[in-house]
Amino acid sequence: xxxxxxxxxxxxxxxxxxxxxxxxxxxxxxxxxxxxxxxxxxxxxxxxxxxxxxxxxxxxxxxxxxxxxxxxxxxxxxxxxxxxxxxxxxxxxxxxxxxxxxxxxxxxxxxxxxxxxxxxxxxxxxxxxxxxxxxxxxxxxxxxxxxxxxxxxxxxxxxxxxxxxxxxxxxxxxxxxxxxxxxxxxxxxxxxxxxxxxxxxxxxxxxxxxxxxxxxxxxxxxxxxxxxxxxxxxxxxxxxxxxxxxxxxxxxxxxxxxxxxxxxxxxxxxx
Amino acid sequence: xxxxxxxxxxxxxxxxxxxxxxxxxxxxxxxxxxxxxxxxxxxxxxxxxxxxxxxxxxxxxxxxxxxxxxxxxxxxxxxxxxxxxxxxxxxxxxxxxxxxxxxxxxxxxxxxxxxxxxxxxxxxxxxxxxxxxxxxxxxxxxxxxxxxxxxxxxxxxxxxxxxxxxxxxxxxxxxxxxxxxxxxxxxxxxxxxxxxxxxxxxxxxxxxxxxxxxxxxxxxxxxxxxxxxxxxxxxxxxxxxxxxxxxxxx
Numbered sequence: 001x002x003x004x005x006x007x008x009x010x011x012x013x014x015x016x017x018x019x020x021x022x023x024x025x026x027x028x029x030x031x032x033x034x035x036x037x038x039x040x041x042x043x044x045x046x047x048x049x050x051x052x053x054x055x056x057x058x059x060x061x062x063x064x065x066x067x068x069x070x071x072x073x074x075x076x077x078x079x080x081x082x083x084x085x086x087x088x089x090x091x092x093x094x095x096x097x098x099x100x101x102x103x104x105x106x107x108x109x110x111x112x113x114x115x116x117x118x119x120x121x122x123x124x125x126x127x128x129x130x131x132x133x134x135x136x137x138x139x140x141x142x143x144x145x146x147x148x149x150x151x152x153x154x155x156x157x158x159x160x161x162x163x164x165x166x167x168x169x170x171x172x173x174x175x176x177x178x179x180x181x182x183x184x185x186x187x188x189x190x191x192x193x194x195x196x197x198x199x200x201x202x203x204x205x206x207x208x209x210x211x212x213x214x215x216x217x218x219x220x221x222x223x224x225x226x227x228x229x230x231x232x233x234x235x236x237x238x239x240x241x242x243x244x245x246x247x248x249x250x251x252x253x254x255x256x257x258x259x260x261x262x263x264x265x266x267x268x269x270x271x
Numbered sequence: 272x273x274x275x276x277x278x279x280x281x282x283x284x285x286x287x288x289x290x291x292x293x294x295x296x297x298x299x300x301x302x303x304x305x306x307x308x309x310x311x312x313x314x315x316x317x318x319x320x321x322x323x324x325x326x327x328x329x330x331x332x333x334x335x336x337x338x339x340x341x342x343x344x345x346x347x348x349x350x351x352x353x354x355x356x357x358x359x360x361x362x363x364x365x366x367x368x369x370x371x372x373x374x375x376x377x378x379x380x381x382x383x384x385x386x387x388x389x390x391x392x393x394x395x396x397x398x399x400x401x402x403x404x405x406x407x408x409x410x411x412x413x414x415x416x417x418x419x420x421x422x423x424x425x426x427x428x429x430x431x432x433x434x435x436x437x438x439x440x441x442x443x444x445x446x447x448x449x450x451x452x453x454x455x456x457x458x459x460x461x462x463x464x465x466x467x468x469x470x471x472x473x474x475x476x477x478x479x480x481x482x483x484x485x486x487x488x489x490x491x492x493x494x495x496x497x498x499x500x501x502x503x504x505x506x507x508x509x510x511x512x513x514x515x516x517x518x519x520x521x
Contacts, residue, residue: 053443056443056444056445057442057443058446059420059424060442060443062420062425063438063445087442089444094441094442094443098490240482268369
């Protein structure tokens with residue numbers, strides 16, 4: 001491929017392959033020095049460059065020009081100052097991808113608009129009411145604060161283990177032992193803050209379910225207590241059963257919701 | 272955010288003797304590679320020495336995962352010399368300029384930028400007062416209260432309008448150039464520790480801040496007779512308990 005097809009500086013003023021100045025000028029105007037925008041979904045490196053560029057230009061716009069880049073893009077040209085117009089010109093010129101309105105870019109735009117924020121929307125369980133898992137015991141704010149600290153420490157330790165796992169040659173058994181030791185340590189710490197398991201369960205549910213972070217902590221610490229609470233308050237369990245005539249479709253199979261009444265057995269700790 | 276080290280030779284020797292890769296193994300490896308190069312080893316000798324160092328630090332480490340890093344470190348060991356700086360001098364005129372800035376947080380941020388710019392100048396004479404670090408790192412060193420991106424950029428915009436800093440002409444380059452460097456004025460003090468620069472500025476201004484007797488970190492004094500930071504006081508308490516037990520056991 002001739003260099004002047006993809007490199008702006010690839011053409012040489014003395015290059016005799018150009019018939020005339022007009023042809024040289026035409027080639028310079030149509031040079032394909034950037035990949036089109038939709039290719040950020042094909043090349044991860046290009047996606048990274050594009051996102052870094054967008055982030056840095058947004059910061060630079062606020063620092064230098066004093067306004068947000070979205071406001072600059074949407075503002076009419078006659079209302080923008082000389083500095084703002086110059087900034088936007090450079091911003092569009094140095095973009096690492098071509099944002100021209102071509103067919104593929106338009107299709108890409110439609111998909112992005114449709115799926116914008118859909119993952120974060122489904123991940124946020126804002127409608128999920130976790131109160132049915134609670135024991136209903138009151139607790140003190142000081143206990144909540146201490147357990148919240150333990151949760152933060154647990155997440156940090158878990159991250160360290162996962163980072164180490166990618167670097168050090170460890171077997172599955174070693175990792176499961178490490179997680180077991182970690183859970184035991186934090187269980188002791190949590191019980192030292194609150195000795196009553198039912199109250200501890202309520203505090204842990206409030207700490208973990210109010211954020212979007214990992215909820216593994218609450219299930220590792222008091223999973224059994226949660227199951228006990230569920231059995232106590234709900235003696236009817238609903239679950240999907242595979243059924244050819246079912247109304248629920250999932251993974252190519254059909255299901256119907258079934259119910260079963262359970263009996264709650266009170267544990268006898270005196271023995 | 273990476274730790275800023277003024278004496279890379281001492282840090283490399285410390286890492287080799289204590290067999291510690293530290294929080295950032297790649298940076299430690301680069302430092303150790305530069306140290307070996309400074310000691311006279313050739314580039315083809317440095318790679319196996321780095322591998323030996325890694326295995327001494329952690330026998331279970333997967334060297335294959337670090338192949339790119341080891342290759343880069345051994346190839347570029349001689350590209351730049353070891354950084355061996357005792358401290359960064361701050362002059363009287365610079366402190367006066369900073370003290371004249373409106374706002375306590377802005378003063379701390381400007382002080383941090385000045386220290387980082389002078390550090391860059393000490394490392395490379397061609398630096399010309401530029402600070403080539405992420406804004407999050409700069410603001411973290413300045414110890415401000417929680418500042419969102421908009422507030423940070425607003426502060427930098429105000430500093431730029433006042434002529435205290437300048438930005439690069441390139442539209443996606445967020446490096447900052449400090450315009451208040453004045454080396455002609457007499458030196459007031461030297462900064463040798465690049466942790467908590469904002470707290471250090473407050474301590475210099477006479478606010479209620481102190482230096483930990485163990486690690487040297489500058490922190491806010493919460494009790495009158497405080498001597499250690501939160502991390503060091505736990506270790507010191509255990510040491511004192513052990514000492515008391517040994518003394519009373521005897």
